Amino acid sequence: xxxxxxxxxxxxxxxxxxxxxxxxxxxxxxxxxxxxxxxxxxxxxxxxxxxxxxxxxxxxxxxxxxxxxxxxxxxxxxxxxxxxxxxxxxxxxxxxxxxx
Amino acid sequence: xxxxxxxxxxxxxxxxxxxxxxxxxxxxxxxxxxxxxxxxxxxxxxxxxxxxxxxxxxxxxxxxxxxxxxxxxxxxxxxxxxxxxxxxxxxxxxxxxxxxxxxxxxxxxxxxxxxxxxxxxxxxxxxxxxxxxxxxxxxxxxxxxxxxxxxxxxxxxxxxxxxxxxxxxxxxxxxxxxxxxxxxxxxxxxxxxxxxxxxxxxxxxxxxxxxxxxxxxxxxxxxxxxxxxxxxxxxxxxxxxxxxxxxxxxxxxxxxxxxxxxxxxxxxxxxxxxxxxxxxxxxxxxxxxxxxxxxxxxxxxxxxxxxxxxxxxxxxxxxxxxxxxxxxxxxxxxxxxxxxxxxxxxxxxxxxxxxxxxxxxxxxxxxxxxxxxxxxxxxxxxxxxxxxxxxxxxxxxxxxxxxxxxxxxxxxxxxxxxxxxxxxxxxxxxxxxxxxxxxxxxxxxxxxxxxxxxxxxxxxxxxxxxxxxxxxxxxxxxxxxxxxxxxxxxxxxxxxxxxxxxxxxxxxxxxxxxxxxxxxxxxxxxxxxxxxxxxxxxxxxxxxxxxxxxxxxxxx
Numbered sequence: 311x312x313x314x315x316x317x318x319x320x321x322x323x324x325x326x327x328x329x330x331x332x333x334x335x336x337x338x339x340x341x342x343x344x345x346x347x348x349x350x351x352x353x354x355x356x357x358x359x360x361x362x363x364x365x366x367x368x369x370x371x372x373x374x375x376x377x378x379x380x381x382x383x384x385x386x387x388x389x390x391x392x393x394x395x396x397x398x399x400x401x402x403x404x405x406x407x408x409x410x
Numbered sequence: 411x412x413x414x415x416x417x418x419x420x421x422x423x424x425x426x427x428x429x430x431x432x433x434x435x436x437x438x439x440x441x442x443x444x445x446x447x448x449x450x451x452x453x454x455x456x457x458x459x460x461x462x463x464x465x466x467x468x469x470x471x472x473x474x475x476x477x478x479x480x481x482x483x484x485x486x487x488x489x490x491x492x493x494x495x496x497x498x499x500x501x502x503x504x505x506x507x508x509x510x511x512x513x514x515x516x517x518x519x520x521x522x523x524x525x526x527x528x529x530x531x532x533x534x535x536x537x538x539x540x541x542x543x544x545x546x547x548x549x550x551x552x553x554x555x556x557x558x559x560x561x562x563x564x565x566x567x568x569x570x571x572x573x574x575x576x577x578x579x580x581x582x583x584x585x586x587x588x589x590x591x592x593x594x595x596x597x598x599x600x601x602x603x604x605x606x607x608x609x610x611x612x613x614x615x616x617x618x619x620x621x622x623x624x625x626x627x628x629x630x631x632x633x634x635x636x637x638x639x640x641x642x643x644x645x646x647x648x649x650x651x652x653x654x655x656x657x658x659x660x661x662x663x664x665x666x667x668x669x670x671x672x673x674x675x676x677x678x679x680x681x682x683x684x685x686x687x688x689x690x691x692x693x694x695x696x697x698x699x700x701x702x703x704x705x706x707x708x709x710x711x712x713x714x715x716x717x718x719x720x721x722x723x724x725x726x727x728x729x730x731x732x733x734x735x736x737x738x739x740x741x742x743x744x745x746x747x748x749x750x751x752x753x754x755x756x757x758x759x760x761x762x763x764x765x766x767x768x769x770x771x772x773x774x775x776x777x778x779x780x781x782x783x784x785x786x787x788x789x790x791x792x793x794x795x796x797x798x799x800x801x802x803x804x805x806x807x808x809x810x811x812x813x814x815x816x817x818x819x820x821x822x823x824x825x826x827x828x829x830x831x832x833x834x835x836x837x838x839x840x841x842x843x844x845x846x847x848x849x850x851x852x853x854x855x856x857x858x859x860x861x862x863x864x865x866x867x868x869x870x871x872x873x874x875x876x877x878x879x880x881x882x883x884x885x886x887x888x889x890x891x892x893x894x895x896x897x898x899x900x901x902x903x904x905x906x907x908x909x910x911x912x913x914x915x916x917x918x919x920x921x922x923x924x925x926x927x928x929x930x931x932x933x934x935x936x937x938x939x940x941x942x943x944x945x946x947x948x949x950x951x952x953x954x955x956x957x958x959x960x961x962x963x964x965x966x
Contacts, residue, residue, distance in 0.1 A: 317457055317461070319436070319437065319443075319508065320437060320507060320508055320509050321461065321462070321507035321508060321509065322457055322458075322460075322461040322462035322506075322507065322508060323460070323461055324459065324460055324461075359443065361439070362436075362437075362439040362442075362443075365443050365457060366457055366832075382889075383889065384828065384886075384889070384890075384891065385459070385828060385834075388459060388828055388829060388837075389459045389460065392460060393460070393829035393830060393839075394829055394837065394840060395757060395829050395837075395839045395840055395843065396757075396829075399490055399505075400460055
């Protein structure tokens with residue numbers, strides 16, 4: 311299971327593709343369950359990169375935890391939450407946004 | 411200290427205007443990321459995990475209070491209220507928006523600062539002994555030469571597209587506090603028998619995935635030949651350095667693969683063509699640059715001795731801070747002060763906006779307006795009258811920066827690691843914090859004595875783990891963080907690369923392992939003045955391996 315992630319060009323903030331746009335949290339990102347869906351997400355990422363919306367576009371492995379999308383790798387978990395040593399910063403600083 | 415001349419001023423302004431235009435064109439979509447990426451890197455802008463990162467140059471680590479205040483201002487206005495001082499004597503901000511970077515660079519230019527050549531395959535910020543100009547053991551201030559190298563290397567057309575990045579460090583004392591043997595070029599400023607200034611030249615040091623100690627290729631290079639000789643080195647590197655493999659592109663690999671004798675021959679041959687031409691440094695130019703670095707006028711302040719005697723009796727904490735964070739100055743009434751950015755459990759090298767401003771105030775009031783960033787990620791007040799040390803200490807206590815741990819086990823170098831860095835494979839800051847907390851007792855740290863612990867979150871070794879007395883390297887193994895320990899590294903005049911002691915440790919195990927290593931050392935040292943590194947060099951890895959792994963062997 312994969313989702314599409316990138317960093318927004320204008321401010322570099324980590325974003326995930328969800329519901330036709332780029333969300334600032336991973337929880338409700340669009341899931342790709344098969345190769346065809348991955349290809350579709352990749353095409354969306356390539357188009358958004360070409361259109362100068364985002365940079366550093368990647369498909370990442372995820373799992374569902376309590377109804378929310380969660381990255382598998384630690385690196386992506388930290389990207390999705392913020393620095394583990396500064397829980398007052400990054401996405402984790404506003405938990406309501408993550409659950410939203 | 412060095413002040414911009416008109417050329418510097420115009421050059422930096424022109425660069426701000428140029429990069430502002432490039433950012434605008436990128437944001438409007440006129441240029442692609444592939445086109446923009448090398449341009450942003452040339453101006454210190456990286457993309458990390460959470461956001462962009464801006465690395466600002468602090469030439470040879472020297473700052474005045476106005477510049478430090480500006481860094482505080484940038485932290486507050488454009489970032490998230492803090493900055494991270496780095497092992498290259500620079501500062502990084504972790505959260506700037508690309509769209510704000512032109513404004514940040516304009517603010518920096520107003521105090522003669524910039525982010526030029528803090529990334530890319532060019533000659534990076536030239537670093538120097540953080541006690542330069544103050545140290546009692548120094549032959550001469552190394553910073554004028556670092557400044558000459560800065561001027562020569564800034565947008566040098568021949569050396570802007572090297573095979574890989576290139577780092578130069580300069581020390582002016584026998585006791586090397588600038589880690590020159592871990593640099594692409596290390597320069598040791600010294601005097602010959604005739605009393606003339608010149609340099610011992612080291613080439614091919616570096617860390618990363620292939621750590622190497624630099625080789626001395628010249629024992630004495632006259633100061634006038636500094637630029638011609640460095641040009642010869644860079645020219646040989648630029649011609650023959652490998653461009654086929656990023657991981658083999660540093661000059662250390664070229665020196666290793668060519669052999670030190672042959673590469674010295676090539677450099678000397680190149681130098682013969684250059685040495686008597688326009689790169690010879692005119693004495694008047696050296697003098698002019700030296701004048702910029704004229705030391706402050708240090709009035710005699712003999713009252714310091716009595717004041718300190720009394721203050722020591724009044725406060726044990728102050729007395730410990732004096733012992734640990736204050737070093738001898740060339741003027742007997744003065745001292746150089748290390749402001750520890752390694753509070754127990756804090757993030758090594760981080761300072762808040764208000765701490766930066768308060769430190770600037772202290773420097774202005776008590777330290778002739780001078781500050782340094784050390785490669786060990788601390789700040790330095792190079793010139794403080796001993797009579798003012800108590801006032802400085804009290805001011806540092808107020809802002810939480812009076813931790814008396816310079817050179818002790820909690821004075822840890824740590825890279826940002828996986829908490830911020832796109833290249834990292836494991837976290838390093840939480841490990842630093844846990845070790846610092848485990849050894850929180852200052853009495854215990856002082857009992858252990860000098861111990862340099864350095865942590866990197868990936869093989870690129872930004873946290874200098876290879877040259878830590880104890881080094882920790884975080885890697886990713888089967889999806890988890892694993893920490894390898896090296897022992898016996900050092901980054902001084904007796905530079906050595908540490909040896910991997912055995913299997914790695916999980917994040918839960920690593921602090922216990924470090925404690926076991928320290929306890930083993932305490933048990934085997936000849937006396938309290940035998941430092942960890944000396945004891946390790948005497949006994950080798952065996953007792954430490956035994957302490958860490960013996961149980962496993964028996965169980966198996």
